[in-house]
Amino acid sequence: MLTINVTVLLAVIVVLRLRRRTEARSRSDEKLTVVIVLALGVLIAPxxxxxxxxxLIGQLASGVSQSGR
Structure with missing residues (x-):
């Protein structure tokens, strides 16, 4: 259960960070956001x-590749 709680917390942090204006972000702030998003992905994956x-992404990718033939 701890993984789910940390995942929800990280998701909320990501949403709050991405709502900020782009001009207000420094390069280090953007790097921190990327690290948080990667950690969220690692927690969600399993x-x-x-x-x-x-x-879902696999099905979309296979549908796009088949429609391109």
């Missing part, structure tokens, strides 16, 4: 939600 997202 969960059923993460697997569902992966399956």
């Amino acid at each position: 969960t059923p939600v993460g697997q569902g997202i992966l399956d």
Whole structure:
């Protein structure tokens, strides 16, 4: 259960950080946002939600590649 709570906390932090104006961000602030998003991805990946997202993206990618033929 701890992983889910940390994941929710990171998701809230990401949403709050991305709502800020782009001009107000420094380069170090942008790097911190990238690190937080990567940590969120690592926490989401092994969960059923993460697997569902992966399956959905896989289906979209295969649909796009088939429509391009």
